Amino acid sequence: MVLIALQIPAFSQNFLGNWYGILKVPGAKLHLNWHIIRDSIRYLATLDVPDQKAKGLLMDSTLIQGKHIRMVFKTYGIVYEGDLNPDSNKVFGTFSQGQKFPLTLENKPILEIKELRPQDPKTFPYKQEEISFTNPVGKNKLSGTLTLPSSGKFSKILILITGSGPQNRNEELMDHRPFLVWSDFLTRNGMAVLRYDDRGIGKSTGTFAGSTTQDFVDDAEAAVQYILSRPDLKNHPLGLLGHSEGALVATILASKNKDIKFLILLAGPGIPITDLMIQQNEDQSRIRGASPSQIETSKSLNKSIYSLMNQFPNLKAEDLSLKIQPILVETFKKNNPGNILDSKIQEFAKIGAGQYTEPWFRYFIQIQPGEYLEKVKCPVLALNGSLDSQVRADSNLNGIKMNLEKGGNHHFEIVPLVGLNHLLQKAQTGAVSEYEQIAETVNIGALDKVESWLKGLIF
Numbered sequence: 001m002v003l004i005a006l007q008i009p010a011f012s013q014n015f016l017g018n019w020y021g022i023l024k025v026p027g028a029k030l031h032l033n034w035h036i037i038r039d040s041i042r043y044l045a046t047l048d049v050p051d052q053k054a055k056g057l058l059m060d061s062t063l064i065q066g067k068h069i070r071m072v073f074k075t076y077g078i079v080y081e082g083d084l085n086p087d088s089n090k091v092f093g094t095f096s097q098g099q100k101f102p103l104t105l106e107n108k109p110i111l112e113i114k115e116l117r118p119q120d121p122k123t124f125p126y127k128q129e130e131i132s133f134t135n136p137v138g139k140n141k142l143s144g145t146l147t148l149p150s151s152g153k154f155s156k157i158l159i160l161i162t163g164s165g166p167q168n169r170n171e172e173l174m175d176h177r178p179f180l181v182w183s184d185f186l187t188r189n190g191m192a193v194l195r196y197d198d199r200g201i202g203k204s205t206g207t208f209a210g211s212t213t214q215d216f217v218d219d220a221e222a223a224v225q226y227i228l229s230r231p232d233l234k235n236h237p238l239g240l241l242g243h244s245e246g247a248l249v250a251t252i253l254a255s256k257n258k259d260i261k262f263l264i265l266l267a268g269p270g271i272p273i274t275d276l277m278i279q280q281n282e283d284q285s286r287i288r289g290a291s292p293s294q295i296e297t298s299k300s301l302n303k304s305i306y307s308l309m310n311q312f313p314n315l316k317a318e319d320l321s322l323k324i325q326p327i328l329v330e331t332f333k334k335n336n337p338g339n340i341l342d343s344k345i346q347e348f349a350k351i352g353a354g355q356y357t358e359p360w361f362r363y364f365i366q367i368q369p370g371e372y373l374e375k376v377k378c379p380v381l382a383l384n385g386s387l388d389s390q391v392r393a394d395s396n397l398n399g400i401k402m403n404l405e406k407g408g409n410h411h412f413e414i415v416p417l418v419g420l421n422h423l424l425q426k427a428q429t430g431a432v433s434e435y436e437q438i439a440e441t442v443n444i445g446a447l448d449k450v451e452s453w454l455k456g457l458i459f
Contacts, residue, residue, distance in 0.1 A: 014084055014086065014089070015036050015043075015064050015069055015084065015091075016036055016037065016038065017035075017036060017107055018033065018034070018035050018036075018107065018108075019033070019034045019035075019036065019091065019105040019106065019107055020032075020033050020034075020105065020106050020107075020108065020109050020110050021033075021034075021095075021103045021104055021105040021106070021110070022103075022110060023095055023101060023103050024101065024173070024174055024175065024436075025101060025166070029051075030049060030051050030052070031049070031050050031051055031110075032047060032048075032049060032095075032103070033047070033048040033049075033050070034046070034047055034048075034071065034080075034105065035047075035048070036062065043062040043063075043064055044058070044059070044062060045058075045059040045062040045071050046058050046059065047059065047071075047073065047078075057073060059071045059072060059073050060072050060073055060074045060075075061347065061348070061351075063348065067083050067084040067085075067086070068081075068082075068083050068084075069081070069082055069083075069084070069091065069093075070348075072351055074351075076097065077096075077097050077098065078095070078096070078097050079095075079096040079097075079351065079355070080093060080094070080095050080096070080103065081093050081094055081096075082094065082103070082104075082105065083288050083289070083290075085288075085289070089106070089107055090104055090105065090106050090107075091104065091105040092104050092288060092431075092433050093105070096355065098209045098358075099165050099166060099208075099209070100165070101165070102174070102432045102433065102435075104433055117175060117176060117177070117439065117441055118439060118440075119181045119440065119441045119442065120177060120180060120181070120441070121180065121181075121184040124147075124184070125150060125188070126147055126148060126149050126150050126187045126188065127147065127148040127149070127150060127152075128145055128146075128147050129145070129146040129147075129148070130143070130144075130145060131143070131144055131145070131146050131194070131226070132144070132203075133222050133223060133225070133226035134222065135199075135206075135218050135219050135221075135222040136222065137218040137221075137222075138199065138206055138215060138218055138219070139206075140199045140200075140204065140205045140206025140207075140219070141204060141205045141206075142196045142197065142199065142204045142219055142222060142223065143169075143196060143197050143202065143203035143204050144169050144194055144195055144196025144197060144204075144223075145169055145183070145194070145195055145196075146192065146193070146194045147183050147184075147187040147192065147193050148187065148192045149187060149188075149190055149191075149192070153190075154190055154191055154192040154236065155190055155191065155236070155237075155454075155455075156191050156192070156236060156237045156238075156239060156261075156262075156454060156457070157191070157192040157193070157194070157227055157233060157236050157237070157238045157239070158186060158191055158192070158193050158194070158238075158239050158240070158241050158264070159193075159194045159195075159220065159223045159224065159227065159238070159239075159240050159241070160179050160182060160183065160193065160194070160195040160196075160241050160242075160243075160246075161216070161220050161240060161241070161242035161243070161246035161247075161249050161250050162179065162198055162243065162246050163242075163243045163244030163245050163246045163247075163267075164244055164245040166198050166200065166201045166208045167197075167198050167201065168197045168198070168201050168202040169195040169196050169197045169202060170195070171195075171243065173435070174435050174436035175436060176423065176435065176436075176441045177441065178243065178423060178424075178441055178442055179195045179243075180195075181441045181442050181447075182195075182241065182442065182447070182450075183195050185442075185447050185451065186450070186451065186454075189451050189454075189455075190455075191454065192233065192236070194223060194226075194227065196219075196223060198216075198219075199211060199215070199216075199219055210358075210359045210360070211359075211360065212359055212360050212363035212364070213245065213248065213249060213252070213360070213363055213364055213367060214252075214363065216245070216246075216249045217249050217252050217253050220240070220249050220250065220253050221253055221257065224238065224253070224257060224259060224260070228259060237261040237262065237457070237459045238259060238260060238261055239260060239261055239262035239263060239264065239378075239454075240253065240254060240260055240262075240263055240264070241264040241266065241450070242264070242265060242266065242268060243266040243267060243268075244266070244267050244268065244390065244391060244422065245364075246266075246268075247265040247266055247267065247268025247269070248268060248269050248367065248369060248372075250263055250264075250265065250268075251263065251265065251268065251369060251372045251373055251376060252372045254372075254376050254378060255372040255373070255374075255375035255376050256375065260378055261378055261379075261459060262378050262379045262380070262381075262454075262457055263376060263378055263379070263380045263381070264380075264381045264382075264383075264450060264453075264454075265380065265381070265382040265383070265400065266383055266384075266424060266446075267383070267384050267385065267388055267390070267391045267396075267422050267423075267424070268369075268382060268384075268391065268396065268400065269367075269369045269391055269396055269399075270369055270370070270373065270382075270395070270396040270397060270398065270399025270400035270401075270402075270403065271369065271370070271395055271396055271399040272367075272368050272369070272370070273364055273365050273366070273367045273368075273369070274303075274306040274307075274310065274365055275395075276391060276392075276396065277302065277306070277365065278299055278302050278303060278306070279392045279395065280389065280390050280391070280392070281298055281299065281302060282295055282298075282299060283389040283390075283392060283430075284389050284390070284431070284432065285298060287389055287429055287430065287431045288431075297331065297334075297335060301327065301328075301331050304327050305324055305327055305356055306365055308320075308323055308324060308327070309324075309356065309362060309365055309366070310365070310366055313362070313366055317357040317359075317362075318357075320353075320356075320357050320362075321350065321353040321354060321356075321357050322353075324349075324352075324353040324356055324357070325346070325349040325350060325352075325353045326349075328348070328349035328352045328353060329345050329346065329349045332345045332348060332349065333345065369399070369400075369403070370399065370402075370403040370406075373399075373400060373403035373404055373407065374403050374404075374406050374407035375407055376404065376407065376409060377407070377408075377409055378409075378411075379411045379412065379457060380400070380404060380409065380411070380412040380413075381412070381413050381415070381449075381450065381453045382397055382400045382401075382412065382413070382414050382415065383415045383417055383424065383446055383449060383450070384396060384397050384415075384416060384417065384420075385416075385417050385418075385419070385420025385421050385422065385424055385425075385427070385430070386416055386417065386418045386419060386420065387419060387420060387421045387427045387428075387429065387430030388420070388421055388422045388430060389421070389422065389429075389430040389431060389432065390422040390432070391422060393416050394416070397414050397416055400412075400414060401414050413453060415449055417443070417445060417446055417449075420443050420445075420446065421434065421435070422435075423435055423441070423442070424442050424443050424446040425438045425440050425441065425442065425443060426438070426440055426443050
């Protein structure tokens with residue numbers, strides 16, 4: 001057990017007591033209840049997980065500084081990190097356990113109200129076919145749903161590719177099912193659509209943890225080959241629709257597979273991933289109310305670490321961690337003078353470095369989307385919301401445009417959608433915490449734009 005000695009700033013007092021949150025992961029949700037106390041020099045936190053009949057799990061470390069909290073439970077690889085909003089008395093943060101998920105904590109039990117998702121289809125006036133196919137590279141089987149107009153006639157076929165994190169065929173997150181909405185809308189408008197569960201999720205086999213973007217490209221390639229293997233499908237124009245990291249996967253695949261006849265990028269990257277991640281951290285920190293100095297400190301830290309990661313792409317994870325830890329130690333000491341025992345700073349640095357050295361992140365941070373966009377020769381539609389705090393609209397749409405033109409592709413359309421967030425919902429701020437609160441799953445403006453663009457494609 002690790003105990004952290006702390007001075008007690010005024011804001012830190014607000015963390016004392018009970019905190020409740022609902023962690024939503026693909027296909028399930030867990031109630032997490034934290035109990036935070038302190039004695040004269042230290043904070044202690046215990047975790048209850050009622051859904052798994054676990055109670056009183058003692059956190060190995062609980063660090064509270066001002067409005068920020070970080071709790072670590074090493075046995076299960078759990079890290080929760082968040083910021084207190086004094087106005088709402090809620091903590092907005094991220095729960096990490098292999099993958100990262102947004103998690104908001106409240107200081108009173110959460111009354112669950114069934115969220116209204118008005119765009120979820122209630123009827124299905126088209127054919128639905130349960131299918132599966134095998135990725136010959138990874139040897140995993142992917143399961144999904146193929147929807148076709150009831151008439152059997154369709155003009156084009158789309159394969160939908162999910163964004164970051166383990167998701168089912170509906171790209172389900174925070175009680176929203178964006179790909180269910182997209183497939184329903186497109187099929188009603190005369191398209192055939194294939195959507196599938198990520199590897200290791202839903203009915204798909206394989207392991208998601210430890211997989212990289214290239215593994216997801218291989219899975220998407222297997223979906224393409226499945227379509228091409230069917231006589232009733234292979235002679236129709238085939239395209240990819242990817243969201244967020246799924247747009248990157250789609251771009252990589254379309255850059256080398258001439259069977260892809262069109263490409264739709266929803267909130268996709270167009271700049272180096274290192275730059276994208278720095279912008280993402282800056283935008284989300286600003287929304288959370290971080291000060292300019294805090295944002296600059298975080299930006300400088302990430303630039304240093306990302307540079308190191310790209311300098312040593314093939315270094316063993318443990319050796320890379322040893323190179324990252326001194327950077328974290330220096331930052332902790334500079335920004336927390338006297339607040340943390342020196343003997344414990346190394347502990348925090350080791351935990352922090354571990355998040356940078358995960359296989360997916362190491363691969364992802366090295367990717368240069370421009371290298372693939374230059375090689376895409378098919379028609380491209382790129383959409384992004386002006387309030388996207390995860391993939392900034394202006395820089396990434398400009399990057400997509402510049403790199404397509406650099407490769408000689410002039411058959412594209414770039415569309416910024418005013419007031420929409422990363423999920424293409426109508427939003428107020430673009431904060432991740434808003435996603436769940438918004439009833440709309442996908443704004444009709446985004447749906448209509450994709451549908452009209454597709455109908456305008458002539459092959």
